[in-house]
Amino acid sequence: MKINQLRYFVAVADCGSVRAAATALGVSAAAISQALRELETTLATPLLKREAHGTVPTHAGAQLLVHARLILGQVGRAEEELAQIRGRSGGALTIGVTPWIAQSILPHALARFHALRPGVHLDVTEAVGATHKSLRDGTLDLVIAMSPPPSIATHFDARELFRCDLAVVGRLGHPFAACTSFQQLVDQDWVLTLRGESRDQPLIELLAPYGISPPPHRVHHARSALVAISMLEVGDMLTICPWPLLETPLLRGRVQALPIREQLPEMRTAIIVRRNDTLSALSQLFIDCFEEAARKCADSEDPALKRIMRSVDLLPQA
Structure with a gap:
């Protein structure tokens, strides 16, 4: 060939x-x-x-x-x-990021990276779910998003950076806004950005332990967090999202978390690359810029950033 x-x-x-x-x-x-x-x-x-x-x-x-x-x-x-090496500028970097990262650390990382490599073309996309198909097929160079599940983890090298809780979320004034148990939400409609290999697998995995198994016509999917928010605001659907996303300007004051007593599983956010693939110099530089930006955001006095970063735990690095 x-x-x-x-x-x-x-x-x-x-x-x-x-x-x-x-x-x-x-x-x-x-x-x-x-x-x-x-x-x-x-x-x-x-x-x-x-x-x-x-x-x-x-x-x-x-x-x-x-x-x-x-x-x-x-x-x-x-x-x-x-x-x-020959001294020419240029190149390209394609990155996928989970929505809460896009609304917090990413702009600072990109600003630093662009200052160091102004000639590099950046292509950034929203990464939802944990299958990371676009990373596996080479469309993306790296992803900063939800850690891949054990079933496909062998395809990736993932270094976990953050841990946070998940929340059940609806529009302000949702008729079930005061619900404290999943059992009260059995007949509700859901909109999710968490997609697995099968259509509703993420929802089954998240809600099955609480005795909820919504039929397919009650499970709806959005390709981005922004679309999901729009679907929430004009109806009575519910969603599940990470707490730091709730604290971003994108969601704060537009939706609310339901006071569900049951504990949802935590979500971990990682830097993910293809296993056995050579990491490019641009990818490594961006990772360095991102980690530097994450440390600065964690210590920031900006009120919005403080709220976001207080809702996540920084995981110790080897």
């Missing part, structure tokens, strides 16, 4: 056609088609197929796509580091 073959293959899978991939890459469609034929011949299996909505990977192609993204990502990081 050649790097260009993999690059063309990924482009066709992402763009949905050879013609669109050729336009995106600035090469001829004939060059891409020939490279793909050679790649399929080398691997002795079809990698792409045409469907009504465009060209899509076959089953074998989907498996190769994961590895191709990782390989191209590693090559790209090597090229960036060599360019930095």
